[in-house]
Amino acid sequence: MKKLIVLAFAAMMMTTASYAQEPAQKQHCGNCKHHQQTVTQQAQQPQVTTEIKGIDMAIVRAFPTVEYVKKASMWTEVYDAHRQLLGYAVYSKPSSNGIKGYAGETPVFIALDKNQVIAGVWLLENQETPKFVQRVENAGYFNNWNGLTIKKALKKEVDTVSGATFTSRAVALSVQAALKQLL
Helix, strand or coil: HHHHHHHHHHHHHHHHHHHHHCCCCCCCCCCCHHHHHHHHHHHCCCCCEEECEEEHHHHHHCCCCCCEEEEECCEEEEECCCCCCCEEEEEECCCCCCCCCCEEEEEEEEECCCCCCCEEEECCCCCCHHHHHHHHHCCCHHHHHCCCEHHHHHHHHCCCCCCCCHHHHHHHHHHHHHHHHHC
């Protein structure tokens, strides 16, 4: 009888734990103020698909005080409310089309400050295997280009991440593809 009670209790605990790990329900819109705050607090990776004031979330996350953007030839100029230049936003697509990691393409977003020095690199929405992306993120891989000019970043050889070789190599190639279009 004790074994039966212990087994029933264990089964109940496992069921409860699995419900606790169920993914949250999909948001109904993403455009209302509540969801904009939730989206801002989520993953570090900018997503191009959601906008605030018509500005891609990738840009908003990289430049929180952005109020105005102006599409230039290969990049987007980012301005604050006083029309002061904050920096530049660069997307690797379409230059990185066809660059694949383990399971899919690895498009990136690059933020440059007003002196055209890299302020951050983020992986955009992708089909890559999440566990490999997590390894790359945990290794601080996206910080490899921070503080570099475009020319120095193009010359920099970045090692791959052990256990996520295909993903990290694809990210590096996507960064290079994005930066080459600026020269």
